[in-house]
Amino acid sequence: MTAWDVPGPEPFDSTAQLMTQITAQLSSQLTGLTLRAAAPPSxxxxxxxxxxxxxxxxxxxxxxxxxxxxxxRPDVPVRLGHIELNEPLLDDTLAGLRAGTDVVLVPLLLSRGYHVKQDIPQALAKAPHLRGRIAGPLGPHPLLAEALHGRLVEAGWRTPRGAGAARAGVVLAAAGSRDPDSARDTARTAALLRQRLGGIPVVPAFATGGPTVTDAVDALAARGRHRVALASCFASPGRFATQTAAAAPWLAAPPLGAHAAMARLVLHRYDRARAGVTGDAAWTELATA
Structure with missing residues (x-):
């Protein structure tokens, strides 16, 4: 047998036969492979x-x-951090997140003030391993007014009619701050709650740094408003919430807590921050809502 007699591949007798063999080889190589779509970013x-x-x-x-x-929103990872007094502290929460994590810090605070303008940005600045944004405080916003109204109703408030409406009033009790922006935010929240109550006067009062609940009650009484309820503009129970409720002349609503509108408001703040609406721009949007 000569070298020319060594068996080998049969010569291709057509282009169609060549293409058929290439296709068969590719199919064999791809067998068992599963194509996976890229997972959406967290x-x-x-x-x-x-x-x-x-x-x-x-x-x-x-x-x-x-x-x-x-x-x-079960798809959204949620963590908690405190400015003071409770654990986990915000610094520790941020330090415990994996490097490169995207975060949105949402203050559970109801107006602008030192914590919003100083403490929270400083905490984020101390966590350079994170990519973060800071949302605006929860107030003012119509959803906050919805939660305040809901808590008043739970406490026994019923919208008065006729002559009763002329005697009714509400004190909006808040923590207070030396920052004038805080008082402006609370005044705007009072205006939104007044709209929600159908025009019943709502007068802000503060645990510190401004007119007290007693001052606000007296101001309403001077206008003939002697049936006065207290709306508690506090995110959770605490010393200031207890102190202002004790001065209420009639019914006092509990703090806002886990009201359904508060949960929606936190997510609204989160979504707007993700969209790039933060800082003064976020407040301007909400003040005109």
Whole structure:
């Protein structure tokens, strides 16, 4: 047998036969492979920033609110950090997140002030391993007015009619701050609640740094408003919430806590921050809502 007699592949007798063999070889190589679509990016971690309180009900209430948020958006990772008094502290929460994590810090605070403008940005600046944004405070916003109204109704408020409406009034009790922006935000929240109540006057009062609940009650009485309820503009139980409720002449609503509208408001703040609406731009949007 000569070298020319060694058996080998049969010569291709047509282009069609060549293409058939190439196709068969490619099919064999691809057998068993599963094509996978690229997974969508995970949403940023929502870090809820609570103030903190020595009242044991405060931490429990904040956790209930976060449970509501998780139920509404199970795809969003949710963490908690406190500015002071309770664990986990915000610094520790941020330090514990994996490097490169996208985060949105949402203050569970109801107006602008030192914590919103200084403490929270400083905490994020101390976590350079994260990519983060800070949402605006929860107030003012119509959803906050919805929650305030809901708590008043739970406490026994019924919208008065006729002559009763002329005698009714509401004090909006808030923490207070030396920052004038805080008072402006609370005044705007009072205006939104007044709209929600059908025009019943709502007068702001503060635990510190401004007119007290007694001052607000007296101001309403001077206008013939002697049936006065107190709306509690506090995110959770605490010393200031207890102090202002004790001065109420009639019914006092509980703090906002885990009201359904509060959970929706936190997520609204989170979504707007993700969209790039933060800082003064976020407040301007909400003030004109």
């Amino acid at each position: 949403p940023p971690t929502l870090v809820a920033v609570a103030h903190g309180s020595r009242d044991p009900g405060a931490l429990r209430t904040v956790r209930e609110l976060l449970d509501r948020i998780r139920a509404l």
